[in-house]
Amino acid sequence: MPNKPTAFFAALLLLPALAACDKTPQTVTLQGETMGTTYTVKYLPPSSGKTPAAAKLQQQIDEALEEVNRQMSTYREDSEISRFNQAAAGETPLAVSADFAEVTAEAIRLNRITQGALDVTVGPLVNLWGFGPGKEVVKEPSAEAIEAAARVSGIDKIALSQNGTQAMLAKTENGVYLDLSSIAKGFGVDKVAATLEQAEIDNYLVEIGGELHGKGHNAQNEAWRVGIEQPNIVQGGAAQIVVPLNNRSLATSGDYRIFHTDAHGKRLSHIINPQTRRPISHNLASISVVADNAMTADGLSTGLFVLGEQAALKLAEAENLAVFLIIRDQDGYRTAMSSAFRKLVTEHKP
Template sequence: MLHHAKNLIFRLLGLMALSAALSACGGAPETATVTGETMGTTYTVKYLANPGSPLPDPKQTQADFDKILQEVNRQMSTYQTDSEISRFNRMKASEGSMAVSADFATVVAEAVRLNRLTEGALDVTVGPLVNLWGFGPDKNISQAPTAAQIGAAEKLVGIDKIRLEAKPSETGARLGKQADGVYLDLSAIAKGFGVDKLAQHLDSLGVQNYLVEIGGELRAKGKNQKNEAWSVGIEQPQFAQKQAAQIVVPLNNRSLATSGDYRNFRTDASGKRLSHIIDPQSKQPISHNLTSVSVVADNAMTADGLATGLFVMGEEKALATAEKNRLAVFLIIKTADGFKTEMSSAFKEIVK
């Protein structure tokens, strides 16, 4: 399964059921809530019947969701040895390139685009450094890597180390690498893509109102059972003085994702706290005061990737990038006195 090392601070407003359920109270539309497991976490989808139409069968819909998510894993899970991404990671550079599915190519292309937007902060080739610092499959590393080890891994890291070839439709897309050992990990963006795939399936069924969530990454369309915009509460820190416990974000046909490192870290031999997120530029675990980044975007894949990239950048660069690109971003920053929050201009427009 895909593993996504993000710690989430969402409270879903209106997603109260934890298993498949139907409700039709008074004049409210008939509603279904289905749940399942995927990518090392859970998913929850709530959708409403269209006026005058029957509700798509929840059991069949859940079966469809599971099939869709299994296919995403078959393409992009580094934990499945026969997945497309695992076959690519084993491939030698001398083999040239390998054919990849359209969905796989879509996610890689977006990762490349967001790498440029975040000035290299989101880098899906950073796996060799992640493994070197003890956040990969081998969790027993107790000492920091040497400069020589970092230098060797660095030669395999960089978006320029992969090559996505868009070919005519009859041959499909192909993906190549510049050196043996180049390792692709799409976990910073694939969960959001999974959200989008479930939303697309609901669209294909003609569903006009839904909220899709996988491990805290969300995408909404239409209205909830109260005929209001689907809303998500972002919990603020206890020490964000004189502020409400939550910032309520109406999604209005948009997506939301967050990235942070509250709990996913390890301590080295000297007792130093090491974040699980590696800065591709410094080649070390990030060490800044930014605690979390939440992003609202048109689709969950983009929100997912941006949340990680902006988190790596740190408070000042993240806010500057958000303003430059009109990104809706909410930051929680650790201070000497506790925590503070910041919002980009685009985010303020959403919650005003």
Template sequence: MKSYVSNWLAPLGLAFLLAACKPSGPEQAQLHLTGNTMGTYYSVKVVGADESRARELQDEIDRRLERVNDQMSTYREDSELSRFNRHGDDSPFPVSADFAKVVTASLQLGRQTGKALDVTVGPLVNLWGFGPDARPSRIPSEQQLAEVRARTGLQHLAVKVDAEGEYLSKTIPELYVDLSAIAKGFGTDVLSEYLAEEGFANYLVEIGGDLRVSGTNAQGQPWRIAVEKPGPGMGAVQQVIAVDNNAVATSGDYRNYYELDGKRLSHTMDPVTGKPISHQLASVTVVHPSCMIADGLATALTVMGTERALAFAEEHRLAIYLLTKTDEGFRVDMSSAFKKYLRG
């Protein structure tokens, strides 16, 4: 059987764009469109487009991102996702094709990664103090943990597609789905595919650090991406990469945490244990044709830890770059498939 993660055709520790060093010819016209979406920002660079198309492209970008938010935002009470989360029985709930596609990808990745990606862990995130609820004054008890874990699990979520449309169902009414680990990447893919439909071959799309590139930049050079160096500040370069016509997503574990009862608690939950991860893997960068898949994989590999993540990447021929905290700083590891993307 082919691997889903290696054959999909389509923040913290962020990747970001670097300017080219040497132009290979006359600089081409380029539009740079920016805005806000999904609680963060978007940035779209389109080579070969001039100002006469700026309004048209910006309006359509905003429209398509609004549609993604209307489908998958947990912050909009009338989004498809919010309405499904309130759906109180196991009857099929009709959803859009895009929503079904993202949930299907989430379930597939969850199964292939041994549940390292689980889009139903929201109640656990809240229990440990990383959601809207107040942070606990003490470590949750095993009883509390068991009660909350009973309301989570990918086995309680299903997607059905037939001639009439697409449907979601859940086997427990309390199941709460949060697609934040994958929806941002999906939005990046949506914009990339729109630009391709419009005939553009050279562009960079970014939503909150998730990127997808095609062709070359305005100087005729490959798009150069910097992987951020972990630390208290932002913008220090750890590694420069050029990823051809691919997407890049990075997940990290070195900013969003707090200490309780003498323990460092990460915002990243291990769905199997129901507890915050406790290993030293600080940053995972994934290169993949689909930003949606790269986004989901980055989260799953962060949960796995360094050794499991590397083994999984080699098995599935994935391009990943890992930074692991040690007493001497950060150790770099990468899969065989990642090495071809390295630049200076």
């Protein structure tokens, strides 16, 4: 599964330990690799002592993430999503796992909320512009090629149904290609969180490639906090704003890590606008979204990023979404936030 880029503006803000104390609980940190990126899990072992050993817990986490890849990685020819993409229209609908169905259903729901901006069927256009699994840098596609790819794109070209307890997925056109990378990494965060919950761990922070979910408190008995950093962090800038994550998730989308440059020197983002059928090109550098779960935050961050600054803020106000934007302008960068985001950070100042 490709690593959907996340903002270098979003990074874990580690709180300093002011003094050692025997009564201070010890934070356990687990790290590994998944979905073309890395993960970090921090947690406080519960006082019950029922938590598995760290090595055993990490094995359970790795197994949960491996299952997500087995289901939804377009880089694996034998994954569920690859088998669906290889299937022809008109064939018997493909039986899919409950998790695969859950992620697809959420992608369909978020497509409606974002007015079509999040579209997990634009894979043919993504591949055409050179951002697919092959990652081949190509010249701008012809109008005919773009039109051909667009004919097999669109959320209306997939059909998710339930046959008793079995979820089924079908396509209406040959060539329809499903890519859940804009939402599956967040789902991976949620699966890790569920693994920790099953181990009776109530205080933890999970991060996969910049997508996060926090619950409970850290060793200083404070809510887990994440710093969204200003763009000049690469020159040593300080955190722009601090977001508390108490049973909340944060995801960020941006266009600065994966892009091509065309013959005229114009940046072509890896994120395709389903309406224009072209890589997005606007002044929004990144957008961070806080939601109840990482899957939803992940999908919303992509959809709202496609919409651009004004449309994203308008939708965020209408839907009461907590979003924070970093915008390029002629003087460098500026920031904006929705009312829900402002309320979140002002009500939970340390």
